[in-house]
Amino acid sequence: MTHTDDRTPTTVDDRPVTLVDEDARAWSPRTARARFREGLAGPTAGVARGHTQANLISVPADWAYEMLLFCQRNPKPCPVLDVTDAGSVTTVLAPDADLRTDLPRYRVWENGELVDEPTDVREHWRGDLVSFLIGCSFTFEWALTAAGVPVRHVEQGRNVPMYVTSWQCRPAGRLRGPMVVSMRPVPPGLLSAAIRESSLLPAVHGGPVHCGDPSGLGIEDLGRPDFGDPVDFEPDDIPVFWACGVTPQAAVMASRPPFALTHAPGQMFLSDARDEQFRVA
C-alpha cells in the first residue's frame, strides 16, 4: 500500500511524521502531487510553501446536495473551495491533477465505517461521485510563520492534533455530526497576530473558534487527539482551536452514507491556488 523510497516517512509510535523538510517546502504543488502519485504519503503541513491545501470528500451524487448544504450551513469547518461535476476526477484548483491518485493517503468509508486507507483510490472510484474540496488550515500556517507565530507541530515534525468536539454542526437532510477542530499552541503575546492572520483567510477556516480551556469544546485531554499527533507546549502557550475540514469525516461516521472517499487527516490535496488568492484584506 505504501511506496518505500527514502522519502517514505518513518513512524513514531506507529504514527507517520510529517513530510516537511527544506526540500518539500520548496516543491511546486505539481511536484508534490507527482510524489504523492508515486506513493509518497504523510502529513502535508509545510509542503509547497504558499500554495493552498484542501480537504477532500467524495460522496455519491444523491448525497451531493445534502453535503453542499451541510457545508453552507457550517462554513467555519467546511469552507468549500470547489465542487466537481459527478464522476469528474479533476478540479479547477489544479486542472492537471487526478483526485484519485494525487493525495498522499485516502480513507474509504462504507456505511460510516472506515474500510481502507490506500494511497490511491482508482479501484474504489465510482462514476457517480461528487467531490468537495474544502479549505485547510495548513494554508494559513505560512501567514502565521510570516507574522512570527511559531507552528509547533511543524517545528516538532508532527501532524497537527485534531479533536472531535461536543459542538454539533447544523444538520442538513441526512447529514449531521460534531465539529472537528485543529489545535495549535500559541504564545500569549502572539495570540493577537494568530487571530488576525487567520481571520483574513476565511476560505481556509478563518479565525479560531475557541482559545484556552479545551473543556469548552468538550475536549478532555489535549494529549490524546482523535486524529493526528499530540504536540508539546512551551511554557505559557495557549491552546488555540480552529474549525477543521475533517468535520465532514465526522459527519460520515455519524450519518453513515453508503459510501464516501476522503483524504486521510493531515494528508491533504495540494492545489495550484495561492494562499493570497483567499486573503480578504
Added chain:
Amino acid sequence: MTHTDDRTPTTVDDRPVTLVDEDARAWSPRTARARFREGLAGPTAGVARGHTQANLISVPADWAYEMLLFCQRNPKPCPVLDVTDAGSVTTVLAPDADLRTDLPRYRVWENGELVDEPTDVREHWRGDLVSFLIGCSFTFEWALTAAGVPVRHVEQGRNVPMYVTSWQCRPAGRLRGPMVVSMRPVPPGLLSAAIRESSLLPAVHGGPVHCGDPSGLGIEDLGRPDFGDPVDFEPDDIPVFWACGVTPQAAVMASRPPFALTHAPGQMFLSDARDEQFRVA
C-alpha cells in the same frame, strides 16, 4: 398591488425613491418587516441600521442543487447566508419572519420571464420551493459611513444603481448567466477605506470587483443602470463596482427555469442578524 399609506414611497420618473428617513434608520428589523408585510414598498438601503440585509431567490427543489452550486462557484456575487428546507417559509436569519410576505416587493418569474411584481407572494407560493438568502451590499454601507465614505445613493434618496456586466459567471448544471454589479461613486481619498471596510465583510460581497472605467465590465453608460436608479457623481468620484446579489435573477433570465420567486432589486429582506456577525477581522 401597492398599499397606499403615507409611507408608500413616491416615484421619480416612475422609479420609487428609497424608504430611508431618520425614522426608518432606527427601525428594528422586526418593525421593518411588519411595515413591509402591511404593504410598504421601496428600496431598503439605510433601513434598520446595523442589520444584515439579504437577497432572496426561491426555486423548485429540483433546481436547488444547481442554484447552491452556482452560488458556491460564484461566491463574490452569491455569498449564501441561509438555505431553507423545501417548502419552508422561515429562515434562521429571522425566525419569526415569513419569506412570502415580509419583503417590500417581489418578482415572480416563469420560464425566465418576469410575470409579476407583487408585494406579497402567498398566492404564488409552492410547497417545493427552496429559498436562498444571499448577502447584500447594503449591509456594508454602515461600515462605509462609519469610515467616512459617503454613500451617494442614500444621500440622494435613490436606489443603488445596478448593471449587468459582460463577465460570465461559472455555470452550474443548467444555470448560467452574467455577473451583476452595484456601483457607488467614491472620492479618491476614501477608496482605500471603502475597499478595506467592504473586504472585511466577505459574506456580503466583500471588496469590489472593479474600480474605474466601466467599460472593463462591459458597461456602456453609468447613467442607464439595468436595475435601480442612476446616481450623481461629485467631482473626482471614482465609480466602484461590487458584485451584486441580483446575479441569480440574471441567471434566471438566461437559464429559464420554469419558476422562481425573487426580491425586487434593492428591496431586500431585513434579517435579525447584525452586520458585525459577518465581519472577519
